[in-house]
Amino acid sequence: MKNTALLSHKRLLSAVCCIAFFLLAPLSSALIPQTFNTVSFEPYHYHTYQELTDELHSLQENYSDIMSLSSIGKTYEGRDLWMVKLSDNVNQEENEPGVLLMGAHHGDERPGIEICLFFIRYMVEQYQNNSLPEVRSAINSTQIYLIPMVNPDGVEADSRKNCAPNHGPFGRSATITSYGVNLNRNYGDPWYLAYIFPVSYNLPFILPDSSFNYRGPYPFSENETKAVKNFAEVHNISLSISYHSYGEFIIYPWMHTTKQTPDEPLFRSVGENISLINHYYLFVKKDHVFQRFGGTLGSSENWLYRARGVISYTIEVGQERRPSDPQVVYDLCMTQTTVHLYLCQRALTIGVEKAALNHS
Ligand SMILES: [Zn+2]
16 A cells, blocks of 8 residues: 555656646746846846835736735834735635745845845736746736745845844843844744754854844744744745845755655655756755754744745855846846746645655
C-alpha cells in the first residue's frame, strides 16, 4: 500500500513538473507593464512610501474589478500597511488557493517592494489586455495577496529595523533605550528557543535592544508582525515568498535547524522549480546554510509554515542590497514575475500534493 501511494505521489509530482516546464517559457519583452519606466535615469528611483501609496490607489481605481487595496494595520509612526489582493470576484473570499508575496521586512532592502509593485501592474494590465493564459488562470483560479512594504517606517528611515521605541531588551525600562526591532526575528516560531540554546543560535542570552538583530521584548510585539499574523490567520494561503536582498539564494523552513519539515519534498520541489526560473541557489536541508548564516529564530517563514502550513520561502534577490542600474531592477522584477506565475499554477495542486505526501 505504501509503495503504491508513494508511486502515485511520484506520478503527481512529475505531472506538476510538466506543467512547470510550460511555464518556464520566457515572457516576451513586449509584455512589460505599460507603466514601467524602462528609460529612467540612473540611479534607479525606488518608490517612497508615499509614491507606493499613490500608485496603489491609482491602480486600484483603474482596475477595481480584479484589484482591492486595504490597510491591515498601522506602524508606530502611523503609516498604513497596504495589502493588495488580485483575483476575479476580488471582494469575495473564494474557495481558491492563496499566494502571499511580501517585501521589505527590512526597510533597507528595497528591491522586493519594486518586485511586488511591478507584478501588480503587470497582472492588472495583462489581464485587461487578455493576452496571456497564465495571467488569466492566475487571476481566475487563485487569490494573490501582496504586502509590498511590511516595514514602511524602516523604508523611510532607511533602516533594517522598524522605528518603534524600545524600553530595554525586555521592554521593562521606564525610559526609551533605543529604536527598532528586526521584524524578521519577531515572529513567534520558535522565538523562545534562544533562551534555551543561546550558544546554538549565536545569540547572547540578553540581546541588546540596540542590536541590528534585536528580536523585540516578546513574539509579535510589533505592529507590523502582528498585522501579518492577523491577516494570515484568516486567509487561505498555500505558497508564499518574502523578499529580502541580497545574495541570489532561496531558503525555506526550518530556518532555525537543519532538520527537515514533514513537507520537505514539496519545499524542495517548488524550490527547485523557482531556482530553474531565477537561477538562484536553493539551500536544501543539510546544506551548510546554518554554519554560514546561523539559524534564524522568529522568521516569517517558520511561523507561516508551522501555524498555517504555508510552503514559504525567503528569496534573497540580486547581487547587492540596492542595485542602482534600472536594467538590473527591471530584470529582477521580470524574472520574479515568472516565478509568481509559476507559484499561482502550482498553488492549484499543492493541497492535493500535500495530502498525498502526508498519507504516503
Ligand atoms: Zn532581509
